[in-house]
Amino acid sequence: MHAAALNQYDADAGRVVIDEHLGHPGIEATTLDYGQINDDMLAMLEKPHPSYFLLLLGFLTALVLGVISLAIQVDVGIGYSGISHPIMWGFYITNFVFWVGIGHAGTLISAVFYLTRAPWRTAIYRSAEAMTVFAVMTAGLFPILHTGRPWLAYWLIPYPNERMLWVNFKSPLLWDVFAVSTYMTVSIMFFMLGLIPDMAILRDEALRRGHKLKALIYTPMALAWRGTNHQWVHYMRGYLIFAALATPLVFSVHSIVSWDFAMSSVPGWHTTIFAPYFVAGAIFSGLAMVMTVLIPVRVVFGLEQYISTHVVNSVCKVIIFTSMVVGYAYATEFFIAWYSGSPYERAIFYFRPFGDMTSWTLTGDHNITFPQIAFWLMVFCNVIAPIPLWRYKVRHNLVAVWIICGLINVGMWFERFNIVGSSLQHEYDPASWGEYWPTIVEVGITVGSFGFFFTLFSLFAKTLPPMAIMELKEAANPPMKHSPKEH
């Protein structure tokens, strides 16, 4: 929203002059004007191509698969999954952390980059925000469905009751309840607030075309927006306040999620580095997911002018940075494990990359198991795969960026699995060491979670403007009398 304020409109040239020092607006502002933006954005909400329904059907199938898996699990018992003693948390908590992580990019882009004046966020922040809301919705399901008695999950909410039962505020799981629900509430409100001016555009368009149903939906969401100066002043101030509110949440949510692990006594979990490590990882995976989704969107809808290579380039720079943070955290964990002198810590950090120590096995043999594969996959995808992004050419090659971001998504999932799965396999008591193999039901629910997320995102892409129309307009040529494309 300050792109226009920062980049000066050159009346002589009849266009905005981009000052790279002040920040690139992300879109090809020099060639766009209000009318074209309006048309392009509204065109995205037109009746979809049949292939859209095909895609949606695919996502819905995945979702239904997940719902069926869940129904069976609730009916039979959580023993239907592969989670077992001593690995009491498996795919579900991995998925929870993964999706909460995905949910970080949106608020980071919309709030943090707003406050830190990174105007290239303009074209992507709406989609990223939507992803945040959907990812947190997805994530929020997992702590519930992973419990033994999900129908009693509401007991984690401190509500007054005649049995005088209360919740345990010492438990990190309770902190989770508050952290995630707060984050979700603020994310949704921030998202809805940002939508108001665009909703007014859609409302007007629906009224103009006589779409009664659309008008019925968009009118209340527009909250009687008329675009008066008075409204804009309040709106901008409100947006700023929300951005300021949301910013600490970006850091707090994943910190608290990390404390689910860090507050425990489990070797490999009990470490102070987890909060920054998790936040960096969340931003890392969140941005990778934004790229994974938006690069195809850009191609499908022909949005080259909006999601310019500059945006991709900028996101890639943040990805490189967070990749380094994550890589550094990995290295630190190993150093601390060695430095602590704790045999349990050392054992788990030996186990993760190399497998059983020879002194553990009966005859002094060496075993390699699944966690080692997960570990090296994590290192490759999160530390090694992003290295090519250091090159300008790679950052501007959309196919390369898309592949690398896809790998990062895989790597970050395995990072979470590595944390959740491998530590629990080898805790303090060797007689209780175990292995973890997921069953069909966990795979089903995991696939279902992707189905849930992408179904919601697909619906979003066709019902709400995936880009902030009014912010795009701010960055573009204002409608001037002598402008050649004036309507």
Next chain:
Amino acid sequence: MLVPPTNFEYAPSEAYNYMTTCRECDAACGMMVTVREHRAQKAEGNPNHPLNQGALCARGQASMQALYNPDRQAAPSSKAGGALTWEQGLQEFTQRLNTAGGQVVYLGRPETGTHKAFVAEWLQAVGGGRKVTFDLLSRNALIEANRIAFGKAMVPDYAFEEAQMLINFSSDFLESWGNQVENSRRFVNMHAYQDGKRREFVQVSPQVSLTASKADRWVVINPGTEGVMALALAHVVRNQKGGYDWLERYLEAYAPEKVAAVVGVEAEKIVELAEAFSNETPSLALGGGPVAATEAAVEMQVAINILNAVAGNLNRTVVFPEFSPAEDTSHQQIVDLIQDLNAGRVKVLVVDDSNPLYGLPPELGMAAALQKAYVVSLSSLKSETAGAADLVLPALTPYESWGDAAPRAGVRSLQQPVMAPVNVFDAKAREDVMITVAKGVRRSAFEGITTYKDYLQKAWMQVQSETGRSGLFDNFWVSVLEEGGVFGSTPTTNVELANSVTRVSLPTPAANEGLTLLASSSLLKADGSGANKPWLQEVPDPMSQIVWDSWLEIHPDTAKEMGIDDRDVVEVTTSQGTLSLMAYYYYGIHRNAVAIPIGQGHEGSGAAADGFGVNVMTLLPAKQDASGNLVFSGTAVEVKGTGSKGYTVNMDGNPRQAGRDIAAATTVAALASGEEGHGGHKRRTEIYPDRAETAGYYKPYRWGMTIDLDRCTGCSACVVACYADNNIPVVGKERAAVGREMSWLRLERYFEGYGDEFETRIVPMMCQQCGNAGCEPVCPVYATYHNPEGINAMIYNRCVGTRYCSNNCAYKVRRFNWFSYEFPAPLDQQLNSTMTTREKGVMEKCNFCVPRLTYAKRQAKALGRDLRDGEVMTACQQTCPTQAITFGNLSDPNSRVSQLAMRDDMEQRDRQYEVFPELNFKPAVTYLKKVNTREVGGHSDSAEHA
């Protein structure tokens, strides 16, 4: 029923204890059965009984599942006509006896009580015949050797506690050899570290059984050379001690240097061992068990007798009673029976719960022989033999019927029905059926007797007069019912080694070219009768930690040479056939031997037994030793890897403890020098006040426990007792395979060292009831919390099932209900009515038997006082034969548990330790280190690798 009737005793939590006798094996321990709601719910040892003194073994604990076994014989049936009514069944039986013309055989277990005379009288009544006893794990070789050596055909009383040193030749005396409970108690009283000393126990054997894992030294001998080794030792001992000059020539051939090659032990080691043995007087040598049951088993026992004699142990640690009430247990009887059957000399064969069809090597032809006679099965449980019977008349279990036993001269133990017969089975007492049919055959039979109770009472009138108890018989009867029997002292007699032993020539065992098969004993399955009890299948074998299966013990060196990996499926072939099972890498076996435990591989003994594991007896040839007993070991065997992996269901996550000192050990030397303990782990200064200083906590009780690893033998009785008392479900093989077993108490088994020098450590692990627990703060809903008595209480109803508590438990003792488990009827009738059952999705764990505490506290409260030390026992503690577990109030500095744990006197501790003290969870369970006589090499220090 809304209101329980008031005219009979009914109170859901009120327990009635009835004294009876355990009939799982011929040891006949006294048993006390807890009955609530008219259902027997828990078996415990009779504290009055001189043999077991309140303790029971795992099989005794699990006998409850014989009573409520879903696979009990439910109704009379015949092979020809299917289901029958009792009238039809009895008529058929009577008719068959009428036409048998005295060619009747009663095939049953060896008895010691009134039953012997009863069967004799019954056979007479039905026109003649004989009784054949069958006990697969018979100790007849020992009895025969004692007859040869001492003229006493009986098993002596081994005074373990008197022995200064013990040498055991392959016997499994802590498992299935004799009275396991009594042996364990007396052995541990000898062996446990006390007064700065420990008396040594040396195992001389080709295999390390659970018994042998307690040994301070394992002397590996070639399979079948126990006798040679015993005589070699005797040679040195006699030379040193003198006496028995007439043995000099006999023993000359067994000079250590002459036999070293045969036994596979260096001569110096033999001499060294013999000298140690000779220096300690009295000492004790014993041997036997299936591993030593070769063709020369009798000669081996004679050799051990000679060793005991020359070492001066006779009448000191090897004490003979005047007489033995036991019946002949030779397997020759059943071999003869098969011949008679085949020759058509038996018309009617009556079988009780004995299962020779399963236990005998197929080469003997029992299956075919059973076709030759009309077989009447009076069994309570399904079995292979009962399945082959022409007529099945369901018998009641010992819990529901009368009986008695005299396990030792002077000890008479009464067996009474503790409850009405389980309502879903249409069964009658075996002896009552026999009386009925006898009267049908001959009206004058059993005159004045209608039931076996009458017969028993008549016999006990005799007992009353023998024991010199005056007064009315009715009063005597009530008193023995209350006491559980008449427990007098055993009259003993002195024996001398007969010169005739020199005529016994010990054959020099011919070593097999390849591998030798040892049929080893199984702690839980015994002769196979344990296999149909779900608890005994689900509780891991303490050594291999394998459940629901058989395995082949093979030395890693041998296996690697043959290209066999751990857990590979192998094919095991002898002259008798081939079995395929899983290879289990084990250092505790001779490099040229493999072992398969007896007891699995049933086909017709019920759902819990059938199809699990293999029956090693099918691999054995029908050989007999000089006493007629079957030969269990020494068969040449071929082992071939198949390359595929076994369906492993073992409960040990890792065989080694990675230097973590969960099962800690020290040495006698370290204790003597004061290196051990002494301020090893001092109490640290803390920011927060101790809970004991917080109002409302630990007054008057803080429950705590000590477990003495030096006393623990790993017998697993505690584990089964825990299953029984806490309504812990059995999950089955598939679920156990993925770690869903529900045991609240497990025995962790860790190996230390490599090769022949390996050491086994067993540590019972249950909830440590931490004072600063990991589980409590992480529960979001307070489903687990620290209760005022120091127990990490678990509130099942409140549990949502996040399972965080389990993740945060360093001891990994929490169990989760992954499903709603079922107790297939009528096993549900066994459920402890003072304890809940849990539904799917909630966590559970050991709670120090809260219902027992509550019950005891209520009783104390009625007396207006607090509980006194020892008034309440946990289920595991109660059944421990060696009293390794002590439970009590840590808030009372004078309680036994406080004295043992020495929590207030950390500087003075020597063997005491808590597991993972560095985590500061402050567990309420204190362990006492195992004491070794030497350092075990290869102690891992894995932590240094990272």
